[in-house]
Amino acid sequence: ETGVTQTPRHLVMGMTNKKSLKCEQHLGHNAMYWYKQSAKKPLELMFVYNFKEQTENNSVPSRFSPECPNSSHLFLHLHTLQPEDSALYLCASSQDLAGTNQPQHFGDGTRLSIL
Protein backbone atom coordinates (compact mmCIF):
# COMPACT_ATOMS: atom_id res chain seq x y z
CA GLU A 1 0.00 0.00 0.00
CA THR A 2 1.66 3.19 -1.20
CA GLY A 3 -1.05 5.60 -0.10
CA VAL A 4 -2.11 6.39 -3.67
CA THR A 5 -5.43 4.93 -4.79
CA GLN A 6 -6.65 4.85 -8.38
CA THR A 7 -10.12 3.96 -9.64
CA PRO A 8 -11.30 2.23 -11.67
CA ARG A 9 -8.72 -0.51 -11.98
CA HIS A 10 -9.93 -1.42 -15.46
CA LEU A 11 -11.93 0.61 -17.96
CA VAL A 12 -13.23 -0.33 -21.38
CA MET A 13 -14.82 2.42 -23.41
CA GLY A 14 -15.83 3.28 -26.91
CA MET A 15 -14.29 6.13 -28.82
CA THR A 16 -17.33 8.34 -28.34
CA ASN A 17 -17.72 7.78 -24.60
CA LYS A 18 -16.80 10.17 -21.82
CA LYS A 19 -15.26 8.76 -18.67
CA SER A 20 -13.02 9.91 -15.84
CA LEU A 21 -10.10 8.37 -14.00
CA LYS A 22 -9.71 9.18 -10.34
CA CYS A 23 -6.62 9.35 -8.14
CA GLU A 24 -6.51 10.01 -4.42
CA GLN A 25 -3.44 10.23 -2.21
CA HIS A 26 -3.44 9.92 1.57
CA LEU A 27 0.16 11.00 2.12
CA GLY A 28 -0.23 14.73 2.55
CA HIS A 29 1.73 15.35 -0.63
CA ASN A 30 1.48 18.57 -2.59
CA ALA A 31 2.45 17.38 -6.08
CA MET A 32 0.55 14.90 -8.24
CA TYR A 33 1.26 13.43 -11.66
CA TRP A 34 -0.39 11.52 -14.48
CA TYR A 35 1.71 9.09 -16.52
CA LYS A 36 0.86 6.94 -19.54
CA GLN A 37 2.49 3.52 -19.74
CA SER A 38 2.29 1.77 -23.10
CA ALA A 39 3.76 -1.62 -23.90
CA LYS A 40 7.48 -1.54 -24.67
CA LYS A 41 7.73 2.22 -24.22
CA PRO A 42 9.08 4.30 -21.34
CA LEU A 43 6.62 5.94 -19.00
CA GLU A 44 5.36 9.17 -20.49
CA LEU A 45 4.72 12.08 -18.17
CA MET A 46 1.41 13.72 -19.07
CA PHE A 47 0.57 16.32 -16.42
CA VAL A 48 2.04 17.72 -13.23
CA TYR A 49 0.13 19.56 -10.52
CA ASN A 50 1.66 21.33 -7.55
CA PHE A 51 -0.62 22.81 -4.87
CA LYS A 52 -3.58 22.25 -7.23
CA GLU A 53 -1.97 24.29 -10.00
CA GLN A 54 -0.92 22.68 -13.26
CA THR A 55 2.80 23.15 -13.73
CA GLU A 56 3.36 20.96 -16.73
CA ASN A 57 1.41 19.71 -19.72
CA ASN A 58 3.64 17.49 -21.79
CA SER A 59 1.96 18.20 -25.16
CA VAL A 60 -0.97 15.97 -24.29
CA PRO A 61 -3.92 15.98 -26.75
CA SER A 62 -6.97 17.93 -25.60
CA ARG A 63 -9.06 14.74 -25.46
CA PHE A 64 -7.33 14.27 -22.09
CA SER A 65 -8.44 16.87 -19.58
CA PRO A 66 -6.97 16.87 -16.06
CA GLU A 67 -8.59 18.33 -12.99
CA CYS A 68 -7.10 18.84 -9.54
CA PRO A 69 -9.73 20.15 -7.10
CA ASN A 70 -7.37 19.85 -4.12
CA SER A 71 -3.94 18.50 -3.29
CA SER A 72 -5.33 15.04 -2.47
CA HIS A 73 -7.38 14.39 -5.60
CA LEU A 74 -6.54 14.27 -9.27
CA PHE A 75 -8.84 13.38 -12.13
CA LEU A 76 -8.26 12.64 -15.79
CA HIS A 77 -11.34 13.28 -17.91
CA LEU A 78 -11.46 11.34 -21.16
CA HIS A 79 -13.51 12.04 -24.27
CA THR A 80 -13.35 11.00 -27.90
CA LEU A 81 -10.33 8.78 -27.32
CA GLN A 82 -8.47 6.87 -30.02
CA PRO A 83 -7.39 3.21 -30.04
CA GLU A 84 -3.77 4.28 -29.51
CA ASP A 85 -4.81 5.75 -26.18
CA SER A 86 -5.21 2.23 -24.80
CA ALA A 87 -2.60 1.96 -22.05
CA LEU A 88 -2.01 1.82 -18.31
CA TYR A 89 -2.51 5.24 -16.74
CA LEU A 90 -0.53 5.75 -13.57
CA CYS A 91 -1.00 8.43 -10.96
CA ALA A 92 1.82 9.44 -8.64
CA SER A 93 2.44 11.94 -5.87
CA SER A 94 5.43 13.45 -4.12
CA GLN A 95 5.88 15.79 -1.17
CA ASP A 96 6.53 18.73 -3.47
CA LEU A 97 8.50 19.74 -6.53
CA ALA A 98 11.48 21.05 -4.62
CA GLY A 99 14.11 18.65 -5.89
CA THR A 100 13.91 15.04 -6.95
CA ASN A 101 15.43 13.58 -3.82
CA GLN A 102 11.82 13.00 -2.88
CA PRO A 103 10.54 9.79 -4.44
CA GLN A 104 7.27 9.60 -6.25
CA HIS A 105 4.66 7.22 -4.88
CA PHE A 106 2.57 5.47 -7.49
CA GLY A 107 -0.92 4.04 -7.58
CA ASP A 108 -1.84 0.69 -9.12
CA GLY A 109 -2.94 2.32 -12.35
CA THR A 110 -6.05 2.15 -14.51
CA ARG A 111 -5.87 -0.24 -17.46
CA LEU A 112 -7.72 1.59 -20.23
CA SER A 113 -8.92 -0.17 -23.38
CA ILE A 114 -10.47 1.78 -26.23
CA LEU A 115 -12.74 -0.20 -28.53
Place this chain on the structure above:
Amino acid sequence: AQTVTQSQPEMSVQEAETVTLSCTYDTSENNYYLFWYKQPPSRQMILVIRQEAYKQQNATENRFSVNFQKAAKSFSLKISDSQLGDTAMYFCAFGTSGSRLTFGEGTQLTVNP
Protein backbone atom coordinates in the same frame (compact mmCIF):
# COMPACT_ATOMS: atom_id res chain seq x y z
CA ALA B 1 17.11 16.60 -23.06
CA GLN B 2 17.83 13.67 -20.82
CA THR B 3 17.59 10.11 -22.04
CA VAL B 4 17.68 6.84 -20.15
CA THR B 5 18.57 3.56 -21.82
CA GLN B 6 18.04 0.06 -20.51
CA SER B 7 19.60 -2.29 -23.03
CA GLN B 8 18.24 -5.54 -21.59
CA PRO B 9 14.52 -5.97 -22.34
CA GLU B 10 14.42 -9.30 -20.51
CA MET B 11 16.60 -11.13 -18.03
CA SER B 12 16.27 -14.25 -15.93
CA VAL B 13 18.10 -15.55 -12.88
CA GLN B 14 17.92 -18.58 -10.65
CA GLU B 15 16.62 -18.15 -7.16
CA ALA B 16 19.37 -17.24 -4.65
CA GLU B 17 21.75 -16.08 -7.38
CA THR B 18 22.89 -12.56 -8.19
CA VAL B 19 21.79 -10.53 -11.19
CA THR B 20 22.79 -7.11 -12.50
CA LEU B 21 20.51 -4.85 -14.54
CA SER B 22 22.15 -2.16 -16.61
CA CYS B 23 21.14 1.45 -17.16
CA THR B 24 22.87 4.30 -18.93
CA TYR B 25 21.77 7.89 -19.20
CA ASP B 26 22.69 11.04 -20.99
CA THR B 27 22.58 14.49 -19.47
CA SER B 28 24.45 17.75 -19.31
CA GLU B 29 23.34 18.35 -15.73
CA ASN B 30 25.76 17.99 -12.86
CA ASN B 31 23.30 17.63 -10.00
CA TYR B 32 20.67 14.97 -10.41
CA TYR B 33 19.17 11.85 -8.90
CA LEU B 34 18.86 8.33 -10.20
CA PHE B 35 16.24 5.80 -9.22
CA TRP B 36 15.36 2.18 -9.73
CA TYR B 37 11.65 1.38 -9.59
CA LYS B 38 10.11 -2.08 -9.54
CA GLN B 39 6.73 -2.89 -11.09
CA PRO B 40 5.49 -6.40 -10.23
CA PRO B 41 2.50 -7.99 -11.98
CA SER B 42 0.27 -6.19 -9.49
CA ARG B 43 1.26 -3.05 -11.47
CA GLN B 44 2.19 -0.92 -8.48
CA MET B 45 5.41 0.98 -9.14
CA ILE B 46 7.61 0.75 -6.06
CA LEU B 47 10.84 2.63 -5.38
CA VAL B 48 13.71 0.19 -4.91
CA ILE B 49 16.71 2.45 -4.46
CA ARG B 50 17.94 5.96 -5.25
CA GLN B 51 21.31 7.59 -5.75
CA GLU B 52 22.30 11.22 -5.49
CA ALA B 53 24.80 12.17 -8.18
CA TYR B 54 26.97 14.22 -5.85
CA LYS B 55 27.50 11.22 -3.57
CA GLN B 56 30.32 8.96 -4.64
CA GLN B 57 29.30 6.14 -2.34
CA ASN B 58 27.03 3.61 -3.99
CA ALA B 59 23.57 3.30 -2.45
CA THR B 60 22.56 0.03 -0.81
CA GLU B 61 19.18 -1.22 0.40
CA ASN B 62 19.34 -4.72 1.85
CA ARG B 63 19.80 -7.09 -1.13
CA PHE B 64 19.76 -4.24 -3.64
CA SER B 65 22.80 -2.16 -4.48
CA VAL B 66 23.88 0.08 -7.31
CA ASN B 67 27.09 0.60 -9.21
CA PHE B 68 27.10 4.30 -10.03
CA GLN B 69 29.75 5.38 -12.51
CA LYS B 70 29.20 9.10 -13.01
CA ALA B 71 31.85 9.63 -15.67
CA ALA B 72 30.50 6.74 -17.69
CA LYS B 73 26.88 7.79 -16.96
CA SER B 74 26.09 4.29 -15.86
CA PHE B 75 23.77 3.23 -13.05
CA SER B 76 23.39 -0.55 -12.73
CA LEU B 77 21.29 -2.40 -10.16
CA LYS B 78 22.58 -5.53 -8.47
CA ILE B 79 20.16 -7.89 -6.81
CA SER B 80 21.78 -10.41 -4.48
CA ASP B 81 20.19 -13.63 -3.25
CA SER B 82 17.35 -13.28 -5.77
CA GLN B 83 13.91 -14.23 -4.55
CA LEU B 84 10.79 -15.24 -6.45
CA GLY B 85 9.15 -12.02 -5.32
CA ASP B 86 11.79 -10.05 -7.20
CA THR B 87 10.11 -11.05 -10.47
CA ALA B 88 8.99 -7.74 -11.93
CA MET B 89 9.65 -5.06 -14.51
CA TYR B 90 12.48 -2.82 -13.36
CA PHE B 91 12.69 0.79 -14.51
CA CYS B 92 15.66 3.07 -14.25
CA ALA B 93 14.76 6.76 -13.90
CA PHE B 94 16.63 10.05 -13.97
CA GLY B 95 15.48 13.19 -12.21
CA THR B 96 16.60 16.76 -11.89
CA SER B 97 15.09 19.99 -10.63
CA GLY B 98 11.31 20.11 -10.56
CA SER B 99 10.79 16.40 -9.90
CA ARG B 100 10.38 15.57 -13.57
CA LEU B 101 11.45 11.96 -14.00
CA THR B 102 12.67 10.41 -17.25
CA PHE B 103 12.22 6.65 -17.35
CA GLY B 104 13.95 3.94 -19.33
CA GLU B 105 12.00 1.30 -21.25
CA GLY B 106 12.33 -1.25 -18.49
CA THR B 107 13.86 -4.69 -17.98
CA GLN B 108 11.60 -7.65 -17.28
CA LEU B 109 13.32 -9.79 -14.67
CA THR B 110 12.17 -13.34 -14.03
CA VAL B 111 13.45 -15.26 -11.02
CA ASN B 112 13.23 -18.99 -11.61
CA PRO B 113 12.84 -21.52 -8.78
